[in-house]
Amino acid sequence: MLLRIASRLADLSPRYLPGFAYGWLSLIQHRAFLPAILKERAGWSAYTTLLRMLFEFVGQQLKAPEPTAVARDTYRATLKLLVVLQHDFTEYIAAHSDQLRMSLPPHCKQLINAILAANPASQDALSPNADQSNGSKAKETTEDDTAILLREHGLLGVVDQALHTGPSEDGLAHMTRAINESDARETGFAHVSIKANLSVIEAIILHVGKYAVGRLAQGGESFNPSSTDVAVLSLLMHELAPEPRYYLIVGMVNQLRFPGDMTSYFSRVLLEIFGRDLNDPDDTEIRQQITRVLWERLIGFWPQPWGLMITVLELLKNEKYAFFDLPFVKSSPEIIDRFHAVLQLLAMAGYLHPQSNKTQGRR
Template sequence: TKAEKTALVFTEWVKLIQRLDGDDETVLEFIRQMIEKGVLQDSNGFICFMKSALELSVNSFKESDPTSEVFIAIDSLSKLLIKLICLLDFKQSSREEFLSLMFSVVTLVFSEDQGRNDTSFNERPYFRLFSSLLCDWEALRGHKFVKIKDPACRKELVNFDESFYNIFASFLHVYQPIAFPGFAFAWITLLSHRMFLPRMLRLPNKAGWSKLLLLFTDLLNFMAHYTKRTETHDAVTVVYKGALRVILAVSNDVPEFLVENHYELLNNIPPIYMQLRNIILSSAPTKVVIPDPYDPNIELHDIEACQVPAAIFYDPVQDLKGLKKPVDNYLRIPSSSLMRTILSGLFRTELELDTGIGYETTNVDVKLINAITLHVGIEAALEKDRTSANAIFNTKSSYFTLFKGLITEGSTELKFHVIQAIANQLRYPNAHTLWFNYVIKNLFYSDEFEEQQHDVQEIIIRTVLERIITNKPHCWGIVVTFVDILKSDSSSLADLSFIKDVPEIELIIKNL
């Protein structure tokens, strides 16, 4: 049968590639004949061959003695595929189409395998295929594909490099843990693979960041969805531990990725993962010098870094939905009718489940609140550069009154989420941290909230405190803000009723 013939050809390839170097003439001739003799003459032919080869390789893994070399067939397949990317004639279709076709076939074989075998499904051969593809590609691409002798081919591959990684990432997104829980641990290992993650992080012009953000969102989404306060499955706890290590590694190597995508990352992390949130929020660009936040003589306005707005990769403006116009209009000319429009746009029609600290549902659109908050912060920093500091460091400015209005008119729940959103911007020394420090302090001390003032103060203290009592790291902006509040009015702070009501908190405040 055709399948048997295909299997024979692939078996020959496996034998050949173990005996000869990949650039040997014999190897090239073998591939040439595969094309000429009709094994790989068109898409259908390729699909048949690929299915057959992959099924054979997976079976070879399953049947091999675990102590032997179980991945020989898989590795041979990987080598062949990378060679085809170099050698095939891409006049009719592109390398991008070919790679997508390749991964599509893998997806079909994979889906059938895990669908049929459910709990006896083994992710390892598929993991190995993806891992070896990454390694073989890396071996080829060194010094702008200098090992490719043909200059035209070399140029094409240099241009294709970015697509290779982004297509790989697209398919990794297909295999996300919510869709394929049987591949979850292999998936996380692939996301953090030494030949994938650092490459994606460092592609020129941040070309890999969008897809990478999507993948991290997939991971966080899975964790968020299956983390419950009452009972979280042990396997999910293990997933969390792995995610923690990966994010710490990213924070060390390329903190800019976390810095510039903090908003979208935090949209997908449940509030109870406080330390993970702090790790992301306390990341700082490599060059920024972080002064001691506990220094009593610190003057935020004097810190050079605080004049520079934080870089943003994922722009929250795309999440403002119908509120972009009202918000931007309000910033230009504030009015109570615009405030009402904005407020009504923040309430949900249905309750949303959330694993919060002390709450399990939300009635407000938390993501939208986060988007508005960051957007206003970005606009405020731009306004300061356009006009003057007084345009925004001013309790009468629309930038400030927008938040004040939301707090005054909103429910306790809305107040809480607005203050949380502001606290999310108290990060490393930058212009946004500086301005939001101003905002939150002025909200704390405002005498215009009347009988609501204690509620506002309690929410602010709770928000700041919950980010500090966790194990490190702590955000510089949060610590500085807290120290500011403690410094300015420490005696009356300890006397506040909501502080005295909880002896443990009273003790913490008194000690601090």
């Protein structure tokens, strides 16, 4: 019965009846429907379809430079719904986070943060298909999902070869070409075309991450700065133009979620790339973009993903990165203020002792 109701609600979504958006939104979060359909895993897929329809509608509305009153109201209601789901149905959000997040434009950062902040109490059944390998706490999208997409773009063999034998010049050229083949219909804020293939970027990131995490099952380390997987991500950052590189960094930051192998891996990869040659102009540009992505994620309200906060804390506290001494940071008071505010919040949350915060005196 609940699945039939969900199917009917999908037929009445704002995609088809935008004038019914308020009523539709109240129905999909009604106390007689929402807890019942999410009580069992059988209803998760149907409810994910409804949420993706909502996110696509809200995302389109928020692309306007000046959103309408209806768009603002719908956004606030959607954010409240996500916070409720993130609190009461954490396992559901964690299991379907990739599908939900990819239904939103990249500039909807607060909604994305609310999805990524889901921190499940149990790590036993995070995959939508309940197919979780032993020893890995991070949520895994099924391998077929990324493999199929990479195969469609002729990349599966290229990426696999790069991971097994190291990235070649031809392989990197093939990957960058596929990333640069954007869909003109995909737009961001102000309806500006996105000059990157976001689905290809997402697939490469997940495929590389799963390969690295898979080493744990063989008794190896999930992170090795000299490994082929780190080389693939690092070289892609250097080969890509600024806009697709920005979305590559965004995709990696999207993996900074709850405690788990995938979060740990991408946190360490980002910090490894950030801490390379401090005098190289190309590396400085990459550091600026990493800082930009982190700053954009932090300017919203809570909740914030655990992995994001831990990565930022390491970046700010570890003297290796000399974050507050970097020229582009010193010249941006708004960046300094926001990152200092984050340090204070982390101190209040018990992540560090305020007295030990040596970086706060650097202005």
